[in-house]
Amino acid sequence: MSKGKHESYWIETSNFPNYPKLKEDTETEVCVVGGGIAGITTAYLLTQKGFRVTLIEALKLGHGTTGYTTAKLTAQHDLIYNQLISKFGEETAKIHYDAAMETIDFVKETEKELQADFQLSTEAAYVFTDEQKNVRQIEKEWEAYQKLGIPGSLEEELPLPVSSKRAVKMDNQAQFHPLLFLQAMTEYISSHGGRIYEDTRAETIDEGEPATVKLKDGGSVTAKHVVIATHFPFYDFKGAYFARLDVARSYIVSGKSPLRYPGGMFISMDSPSRSVRSAKDKDGETLWLIGGDGHRTGKGKEMKEHYSNLRNWGRSQFEMDEFDYNWSSEDFMSLDSLFYIGRITKRTQNLYVATAFRKWGMSGGITAAKEITSLIADGKSLYNDIYDPARSDGVKGITTLAKNMVEVGTELVSGKLEKTNKSIDDLEQGEAGKIRHNGKLVGVYKDNEGTVHKVDTTCTHMGCEVHWNDAETTWDCPCHGSRFRASGEVIEGPAVKDLKKID
Known part of the structure; x- marks a missing residue:
């Protein structure tokens, strides 16, 4: 398998x-x-x-x-429009929708102007729930669609073979090869x-x-x-x-299913979330892209488990046995x-x-x-x-800002006090861990050739303690999402300097 x-x-x-x-x-x-x-x-x-x-x-x-x-080109940004109307009013919510719809037109026009093929297709987009406690939120979102004149519908079932108690559908969305x-x-x-x-x-x-x-x-x-x-x-x-900014990672696996893909793009509002869309592989066959299992960067369980969770869901829902690709992404959210x-x-x-x-x-x-x-x-x-x-990010934004600052402060302190009893000899090839040397934490990675890479695990952005990501073989910062290679080179910011190498 x-x-x-x-x-x-x-x-x-x-x-x-x-x-x-x-x-x-x-x-x-x-x-x-x-x-x-x-x-x-x-x-x-x-x-x-x-x-x-x-x-x-x-x-x-x-x-x-x-x-x-996942390369969904859509104005359906989860359940957003009821929230925007409540927070900012209908005018702002409509501007946000129109701006997103204009991006679909822009990609269509650019494809023609540059005489290119972006694998662009028009699809309906769905947000769904299989939990009774979330049904009212879906219904409120549909009410927001009606207020704003957004084409779509409230659905009891999905064309996808997934259990759903309610879904809100947005018409005329798109997906493409970015x-x-x-x-x-x-x-x-x-x-x-x-x-x-x-x-x-x-x-x-x-x-x-x-x-x-x-x-x-x-x-x-x-x-x-x-x-x-x-x-x-x-x-x-x-x-x-x-x-x-809040930072989170999410995961994607892709592969083939014996089932016919029904068209459409789907995302659940339940936890853990699940996202589904299709693409065409190099031979023109249909790939099913399954995403979700998100968490704050640098936090949570062993990262490989997130891929396993998505593959298991694909097997149980869509009879998928063979998976071609898996990857992950990092995203940032504003306060409001x-x-x-x-x-x-x-x-x-x-x-x-x-x-x-x-x-x-x-x-x-x-x-x-x-x-x-x-x-x-x-x-x-x-x-x-x-x-x-x-x-102004508003009252809720101020609350989130204060929460973010507390979490960063906690990470700054608790990260430095992290306990470890590991030694370099304890590590297998392809494994990483932290050891203490002269009272300081050192991140150690033993690659598949047995070469040992040692870095100072203090993030070069604001001094938080980075944590090992076993799925990506990277050091990730839970405070602001900076990521570094196993040997310390910066991959993603806000950090711009590499982790210090330790002799």
């Missing part, structure tokens, strides 16, 4: 060219930091408008969160004067007009405008984003459920940020690109400033 390769289907079936590393000082009109959907789409739109754009990516294009998504979308746009950027660099990590920004992005390995980019599209802003102390898109602070007019997409980064990233492009090109918001990061 195959568990599948630990790789993203999107990454394996895309083919980005390699781009050089930037090592010297350069100048441009707009510097976009981050080579995912928000960054590349922003660079594409600004290039179309005639701006000189430089795009830099710390690793490889599309290999961040965008490469590990990296084919990004690949086509990068080709356009490169052929129209834009410059793209990989393996180029931004470390800090010297503010001013122009601003200068300082690179980790030397060199810099000086620009009139800087767009921070790094998922979690690497320049996060400006605007206190480290305290305004709306994205953070716009100027990083009210006082900083030429630095822009795009983050907090709440696990809906495909529509959120494109919305961010359109909004930031409008702010740079025309000086105005497309969406009535509802995503402005400088907005």
Whole structure:
């Protein structure tokens, strides 16, 4: 019974060219930091408008969160519209829906303009529950749809062979292959004067007009405008984003089923959550993508169990025996459920940020690109400033902020007091653990060749204690989601410096 390769289907079936590393000082009109959907789409739109754009990516294009998504292109962001109406009113809720629907149209238009194939298909989207206690929430969401004029329906059953007590359906949604979308746009950027660099990590920004992005390995980019599209802003102390974002990991497995896929995209509101969509493999056969089992980054049980839980659910519900791929993703949530898109602070007019997409980064990233492009090109918001990061996050947001700060403080203290009796000799090949050396915790990983990697387990962002992720073979920070390779190199921010290696 195959568990599948630990790789993203999107990454394996895309083919980005390699781009050089930037090592010297350069100048441009707009510097976009981050080579995912928000960054590349922003660079594409600004290039179309005639701006000189430089795009830099710390690793490889599309290999961040965008490469590990479920790739649902939808306005159905869980149960959101009843909440938005209650918190902000119908106008804001309708703007949020319209913005997401416009992203579907944008992808359709871009597919035609660039004469590409994004494997785009129109699908209905469902949020469902199999628990009686959650039925009323589903019904309230349908009432919100009716208030806002959202096409859909309230359903008793699903076309999917899964038990459901109630579901809310949203019509005219979409799914696609996100990296084919990004690949086509990068080709356009490169052929129209834009410059793209990989393996180029931004470390800090010297503010001013122009601003200068300082690179980790030397060199810099000086620009009139800087767009921070790094998922979690690497320049996060400006605007206190480290305290305004919640971080979570979720998991995906994919494989084939003897059942016919009925069409549609599905997500449960129950715990643990389950998400289902389809895709076509390289031979044109149907893959079932099953996601869920989310938890706060750096917390919870052994990470491999989450993949096992999803595979077991696929076997029990859809008779799946063979699995082709498994991967995981990291997502960030704002304090009030709306994205953070716009100027990083009210006082900083030429630095822009795009983050907090709440696990809906495909529509959120494109919305961010359109909004930031409008702010740079025309000086105005497309969406009535509802995503402005400088907005008040409200009473509930303040409560969440206080909770986040307490959790970080607890991690800072408890992490340093972590007990361990392990020694290096206790570790098998492919295993990791923590030992104490001269009173300090040291993270030790013994790779499959027997080489021992030792790192200081203090996160280089704000000093929390990182924890081992056995599914990804990474060190993960539970405070703000920074992730590091087993040998200490930073993978995902907000950290920009590697873990210190220990001799």
